[in-house]
Amino acid sequence: MKYRVLLVEGNRLMMEQLANVINQTPDFELAAKYQSDSDALGQGGVFKPNLILLDVENRNAPEILADFRRVYPDTSIVCMGDHWQAEVASHLVREGARGYIIKPFTGEYLVKAMQQFAKTGMEVTNRTVSFFSPKGKSGKTTVIANLAMCLANKTGEQIGIIDADLQFGDMAVFFNLKPKSTIVEAVRDVDFLSPISLSGYFTEVNDRVKVLCGTANPSLSDRVEIESFIRVIHMAQSLFRYVLIDVPPGFNPTSIAAAEQSDTVYLVSMINGGFEVQHMRRALEIFEGLDRHEEIVRTIFTRVTPCDIASQKRLEQELGYPVDCIVPNEYQIVSNAADNGRMALDIEPDSQLTRSINKLAAQLTGHKQIRWDQP
Ligand SMILES: Nc1ncnc2c1ncn2[C@@H]1O[C@H](COP(=O)(O)OP(=O)(O)O)[C@@H](O)[C@H]1O
Ligand SMILES: [Mg+2]
Known part of the structure; x- marks a missing residue:
């Protein structure tokens, strides 16, 4: 035209x-x-x-x-x-x-x-969701990557992933991407950027899913200024209908800043021999400082066996807080998928893992949102 x-x-x-x-x-x-x-x-x-x-x-x-x-x-x-x-x-x-x-x-x-x-149109009804793990390895990168693909398929909307897990960021590896630029350059340049130029810092997975990759070099991670990081999030919010942020484990300036810019924060914990519920409970307590935390803060447990309603109820009871989603122990599917740069979702469309991710996507899209249609 x-x-x-x-x-x-x-x-x-x-x-x-x-x-x-x-x-x-x-x-x-x-x-x-x-x-x-x-x-x-x-x-x-x-x-x-x-x-x-x-x-x-x-x-x-x-x-x-x-x-x-x-x-x-x-x-x-x-x-x-x-x-x-x-x-x-x-x-x-x-x-x-x-x-x-x-x-x-x-x-x-x-x-x-x-x-x-x-x-x-330019996005004005964005949802920003960050994924936080109370302690170390949690399965959150796996959840985010699969959820992004699922949301894109379900809604046809633009999905942006920000890999802010600055030391262990592995979204690029997960999607088999070779990023030309990362979050470090985006944060460095943000004062000169607008959303349109920021989009060039994202690496495409497909025409709906794009990733602002993490640092290849962990020593660069301390160069990420929090104020500038927040500006990057704000710009991404006008590019994407959904922004999913992978934040570093534990409480630190980056994870707190991401949580404060999000309308939903998922605490993700992997079942691995005990103490997960205690870690989750402690993280929930710390997040009580966040405004409207009961609305915003949700929980996900991964590697739950058996992955059924009874397990979910038991976890809720032990935790004393709702559990939004449980993800089964599916190491084989998850790692095969990652090795091939494909999603578990595509390889095993009927698996329990896929069902869990679908449920999570349904929770995120189920909320009534007003869409500001363009003239
Ligand atoms: N649902 C799952 N079942 C079994 N293994 C999993 C599951 N999710 C992730 N993993 C494995 O756990 C490891 C860490 O997963 P990842 O998603 O990278 O977690 P994080 O981002 O919290 O470090 C990976 O080796 C991955 O294959
Ligand atoms: Mg990770």
């Missing part, structure tokens, strides 16, 4: 620069450019634009957007600012903008942005 762009930009130099970029970008053509809103509102219609790029920096963005929506009810409007502001962007998208981009931009950025917005 060819874009006929109406450009509205208050600064003349910036306007000329952006006009050039638009004209030089394949499939984009400048229909008209205006420095003033009132001219654009009064005269722009004769050029029949199908895309408006609207400068909202340092201005009353919602009001300007409303004016343009009134005069151009059937034209996609993408707002432009000087830097990424998650709250402004998501507010404008709720009010009917198709997206929010950072200027000045390159032709490549513009193309990517429009591809992204055309696919899903």
